[in-house]
Amino acid sequence: MTGALFETAFVLAAPFWLLMIFLPNRAFTARVAASPLTVLPVLAVYLVMALPVLPELWTAVSSPDIDTFRDLTALSNGAGAVWAQVIAWDLLLGQWMFLESRRLGISPYVVGPLLVLTILLSPFGLLLFLVLRAARLRGTRPGRGLPGRAERVTADR
Secondary structure, three states, rough: OHHHHHHHHHHHHHHHHHHHHHHHOHHHHHHHHHOHHHHHHHHHHHHHHHHHHHHHHHHHHOOOOOOHHHHHOOOOHHHHHHHHHHHHHHHHHHHHHHHHHHHHOOOOHHHHHHHHHHOOOOHHHHHHHHHHHHHHEEEEEEOOOOOOOHHHHHHHO
């Protein structure tokens, strides 16, 4: 059962990733990506896997060290719970990247591969997206789309 739950965590997130990567210009995709509720099914898997190892999980997060974490992930439910947590957070991260890229007018042809990289190695995908985002924000000046820094500060007052 644990192996099936482990695999189910990604299967539950995959449809949302597929929408953002292959149907990025659909209004439905933007509505789905704007919802934090997409992670609820994955979090349900997390709870099912985390509850049986809650004492070990608590020890690993309340007094973190490498040996305690290794002990947690040596348990099949412990590794599965960590995996489901990673899948849920990666999905939320991917949704933010998707929505932020739309706000900034970054092409879906550029963002799609970054989302794939985020699925596989989220820190690398996020780092590249942040570099792209910074370049996009730096290249945007007042009167050319997004408001410049001075206009944003003035608008906030």
